Amino acid sequence: MHFKNENDTALRFPVLIGDIGGTNARFAILVDSNAEPKAFPVVQTADYATIDEAIQSAILDRTSIIPQSAVLAVAGPVEGDEIDLTNCDWVVRPRKMMETMGFSDIVVINDFEAQALAVVALxxxxxxxxxxxxxxxxxxxxxxxxxxxxxxxxxxxxxxxxxxxxxxxxxxxxxxxxxxxxxxxxxxxxxxxxxxxxxxxxxxxxxxxxxxxxxxxxxxxxxxxxxxxxxxxxxxxxxxxxxxxxxxxxxxxxxxxxxxxxxxxxxxxxxxxxxxxxxxxxxxxxxxxxxxxxxxxxxxxxxxxxxxxxxHPKAALVGLAAYARTPVRFGIETQGRRWKAA
Known part of the structure; x- marks a missing residue:
């Protein structure tokens, strides 16, 4: 039996966290495990053709911080390397994100998992x-x-x-x-x-x-x-x-x-x-x-x-930040939902 440990689960900082719904997407960057999340203006999903474009234009182009990891909560089932959102046209492609935006580690979970994480962090x-x-x-x-x-x-x-x-x-x-x-x-x-x-x-x-x-x-x-x-x-x-x-x-x-x-x-x-x-x-x-x-x-x-x-207007981000700081505290199943650079 394999028990998780902190080395297995730890994320490299800075960490981009995102709560992506059908209408709005909310993002923040966690510089380290002690910092408060640096928040960005709410993104309207209809304003961007893809999530990659939204992250690049609305987040990465507006900060000098270069995230190493990402934890994203999406409104839809997380299956495979192409994750469709239920109520908008965006498709999350973690492997492509790693290639184009330089992430070494991406975790994608369900949006209500993030809401659940928030109730012990608020x-x-x-x-x-x-x-x-x-x-x-x-x-x-x-x-x-x-x-x-x-x-x-x-x-x-x-x-x-x-x-x-x-x-x-x-x-x-x-x-x-x-x-x-x-x-x-x-x-x-x-x-x-x-x-x-x-x-x-x-x-x-x-x-x-x-x-x-x-x-x-x-x-x-x-x-x-x-x-x-x-x-x-x-x-x-x-x-x-x-x-x-x-x-x-x-x-x-x-x-x-x-x-x-x-x-x-x-x-x-x-x-x-x-x-x-x-x-x-x-x-x-x-x-x-x-x-x-x-x-x-x-x-x-x-x-x-x-x-x-x-x-709290951005409760899911609070939950994601809690997870990003100490993943070992939460039993998030990452098999098939975590992508790491070789």
């Missing part, structure tokens, strides 16, 4: 509690991120190591429980007959839910975008938008409670992304907490688990 100033509880220092944790889609990951601790557990939990079934749910669910847009969690708990899902509520009540929708619906729900100017947000956080609470039970997440549940940050007032109005704790016969167990909103 301090209390970057977390807002929406359900009280006590976080056990080495307790398992869950991250849910309603955004363009619904990302999800777990984080478990063993052998003095944190192991991120990425998955496709955003595509589990979500079903009706109340009489109001039964009125609304027939009007939700489905995928091959299914109402998966992501059909409700993301930006387009919020629009789907808003339209379904209007259809159930025989009304015409007034708003068209998640931003319009959330703004009207938060300021109370549209009763349907208010109900949409209340049900959105209710369904999110149900799912978060389920995931807390699956992972026995005594370290807490963490909500990431811009939607959660924007709707904190609704997350605190009691609907989320009631749904989260409504887990008989284990309601008392879930009641002790805290839930936080991650408020």
């Amino acid at each position: 301090d209390d100033d970057n977390l807002e509690m929406v359900c009280p509880g006590t976080s056990q220092p080495t307790g398992s944790r869950v991250v849910l991120g309603p955004g363009t889609g619904l990302g999800m990951a777990g984080l478990v601790h063993a052998q003095h190591t944190w192991f991120p557990v990425p998955g496709e939990g955003g595509h589990v079934d979500l079903g009706p429980r109340t009489e109001r749910d039964l009125e609304i669910f027939p009007h939700l847009e489905r995928i091959e007959g299914r109402v998966a969690a992501e059909q409700i708990l993301c930006g387009r899902g919020m629009v789907n839910l808003y339209r379904a509520i209007n259809a159930a009540d025989g009304n015409k929708p007034v708003h068209e975008t998640p931003a319009e619906i959330s703004s009207a729900g938060l300021d109370g100017s549209d009763p349907v938008a208010v109900e949409t947000l209340d049900l959105f956080v209710t369904y999110l609470g149900r799912l978060a409670g389920d995931m807390a039970l699956i992972f026995m997440a005594r370290g807490g549940v963490y909500l990431s992304g811009g939607i959660a940050q924007k709707i904190v007032p609704t997350l605190k109005n009691g609907h989320f907490r009631a749904a989260f704790e409504d887990k008989a016969p284990h309601s008392a167990l879930v009641k002790d688990i805290p839930v936080y909103v991650i408020t």
